[in-house]
Amino acid sequence: MIPQSFDYSAPATLKEALAQVSSGAKPLAGGMSLVPIMKLRLAAPEQLVDLGRIPELNYIRKEGSELRIGAMTTHYQIESSPLVRADCALLGETAGRIGDVQVRNVGTIGGSVAHADPAADYPAALLALGASLKLVSTGGERVLAAAQFFLDTFTTALDPGELIAEVRVPVSSGAGTAYVKLAQPASGFALVGIAARLVRAGNRIGSAAIGVTGVGPKAYRASEVERLLAAGKPTREAALHITGGIDVNSDLHASAEYRRHLASVYAARAIELAWSRTE
């Protein structure tokens, strides 16, 4: 498994990296997705710019009502961060379910989000959390909601020359959250992954946000389920609508029929678990 030849550089600043990306270099983060596809020769970038030596892309900090996470923060850093655990437990729980510990030690949130694998875990959580992304280029920066970012399978709103610099997640105070997942046994990716965020209103669900991954061509918000839950429908009934309107994936590991079923079971479980964690 040998990739085609490529040039490689590892700048120390974001500015230098952006200059290279603007002239067509491909960013390399943890390499956990990019390197395998290069080895399989499904991608053959001529120039790689390694973001791994840029300290200004690796941080977790709280600013106002948001957690701000540098793109190069590893899954393990997020999983083990006390700040994340306290202010956005859903993201930490999701990070902890990615692949195995070796992958989590190297893979990054920016890389995962940019790659937009339809079975990646983070997108479900980011959608449910209403997260946004700070995108930067030599020409400036913009902030885009996660919901506007994931366009299709492996396709995002990232423009040529742009990098993800930061993931911004609203602090979830008072919500109950949960991420549940059935892993594909070979790859560890989600056959079905459901992120739920519930706000309690007395004895019932006040509002719900449900992110789904692994099921369709891209991660999505199950707005019909959210609506039914807020309208007081029983969880199991609402969960049946989890794949409404979605072109459900079918592969060796799960047929569309089975995935649809799994999605509703896991949705119900995520909702029940999140509910048990509401205050």
Add this chain to the structure above:
Amino acid sequence: MGTTTAIRTKTYVGERIRRKEDPRLITGTATYVDDIQMPGMHHASIVRSPHAAARIKGIDAKRALETPGVVAVFTGADVKEVGPVPCGASLPGLRVPQHSILARDRVYFVGHPVAVVVATDRYVARDAVDLVEVDYEPLPAVADPERALEPGAPAVHPEWPDNVAFTYHQEGGDVNKAFAGAEVVVKQRITSQRLIPTAMETRGVVADWRAGDKALTLYSSTQIPHLLRTLVAMMLGLAENRLRVVAPEVGGGFGSKLNVYAEEALMGFVAMRIGKPVKWIESRRENFAATIHGRGHVDYFELAANKDGTILGLKLKLIQDLGAYHQLLTPAIPTLSVLMIPGVYRFQNVFCDIVGVFTNCVPTDAYRGAGRPEATHGIERMVDILADELKIDAAEIRRKNFVRPDEFPFATATGLSYDSGNYAAPLDKALEIVDYNRLLEEQQQARKEGRLVGVGISTYGEICAFGPSPATPAGGWESGSVNIDPTGKVTVATGASPHGQGEETTFAQIAADELGIDIDDVVVVHGDTAIVSYGIGTFGSRATAVGGTAVYFALQELKKKIGTFGAMLLDSGDVSYRAGRCICNKTGKSVSLSEIAAASYRAMKLPPNTEPGLVSTCFWEPPNFTFPFGAHIAVTEIDRETGAVSVKRYVAVDDCGKIINPLLVDGQVHGGVVQGLGQALFEQAVYDETGQLVTGELMDYAVPKATMVPWIESSHTETPSPVNPLGVKGVGEAGTIGASPAIVNSVVDALSHLGVQHLDMPLTPERVWRTLQQHGGQA
């Protein structure tokens, strides 16, 4: 006189001793094929077929050859002089396709080698592979063995349109009478899916041709260096004494390296052509597509019995997916299934038919257990199906049918003689460990609560220590040499070629005990035809039972000689050997082994009719196979909503005869169980209808990972084998053989009250969920 070798009175055999080989393996200082570097070494990369079946209309290597660094491209036309990839198994009427090391005018499976690119650099070689233009005319292919048998199916080899490579029949007793008189007959189709062995280290070869010496050295990741030498020498037309084969550190084989591959001869050919050393390292994708697969059975079973559960006879129609060619032992593997089909049971009427079927897939061959896991899975499933039919407890029906302890040696209907056994002992122990009766009550309770809990038993019998030479394809003996240096240090050389099993430790234990010396004064060498006497290799759980015994007998021979020299040095006619010293029984005076060794080489004086030196070699021919056995119990629970299976407990009680090192035996059981569990729950090599390998990489082929494996409670009974003086049987494959039926029996047990009789592997959540749906058991 001489240096003193540490003296020891404690014995090593039976102790939990850490492996001597581990420090180098876990610190990354071991030398694998890919660690070998040579001046002027070139690199090879192989062009492989993307089609399961196609005619090659032309090959244009011009662009590849123009690439700077590329020195040669060879195709099928260039290697016509090289002999075919050998099949070592012979069966009456076997159809053997011509298996050239590079495809000639047709390709027969995805991954079939078509050309080799040789370059000064590994990356250049790989890039140039994409520049070799092969003009294929795709042809219809067939990947499913049952489909291949249907009339009108595409012919894998045009000369044999029925796709049948051989049929084989074996019977014993009178099965018709048994079935005619039976009160009950149960039937089931049982598959044992194709698996990919997935050794951690893929294959690799370095070939080094010294034109001046007319000598070729082949470094290969192989389980059988000597057999490889004989066969590759034949393929290349080299005198065998001009070829040296070295198996350096081998990172796992599981049978997949018990073979002679096209690439091994091909690298020899390339090195001889370019006059430079050449290296080829297989990628993981190549490993999946072009290294042998295992299993690949569709079995139709019928079991006849009386209402009290007494089994009377068994019928089996076995369809073996062979793939497109015969590799070294391909057609022989299903015959092992038939041999072991009676398992641990007494019934004497057996009737088996095998059909070996060509498919457009990579060949199947030996994979951990090689035919016995398939047999055990079948008989253990059938016994459970019978028990369920008759409403007899699964443990009880087994006990009723076991060969009894006083019946050994026991002659089976398939012509084997089981050496020793006490089949109830591991079963009883396993039942006690799980607290069987309480477990069954808990299961009833769980059912009342709507939970699906299963208890699965498998009592396996297995055949090891391959084997008496007349019953094996290439000689079944093994060689062992012991060499004591003038300083008294001991080198053991074994023809078995361990590759992870730990014989550097266990053979050192045996030698240290026999010579009464410290284990660190013993070095065990293997895997190099230039320094080890001819040997057979490591496979079929044979290395300790056959190779260890050869070492044992070489040691006995040496001890005699040590005694002769000791008696001379002590000037005594009455000596004994203890704790590394030869002692005069009258005076109590003694000389150490190192003093004796020094005197034997200095040879100032020699005992009558005695040669100098302390060296001994034994080629030991085993009189029989050995037959380990055991009982595994799995407790599983099924998620009613999703069909996901979780293994709550796994108990393995294995009897592998006398245990030399319990730590290593546990390691073998753990690894074996994990591979059996892999087959039961996760793994499957999937080809689609066009013969494309869908599970072409580790992202789709599910090898169990640590987090997917339950805690394995391993325990033992010890019934010595009378076949060899060590009393050992073999344990390398036992775990794999016992595990898959224990898991599947457990899952079927969890569903049996819904009317489920059988489930085929792997028990993926979707498969279990669908079964629940069909039987109205879904939540």
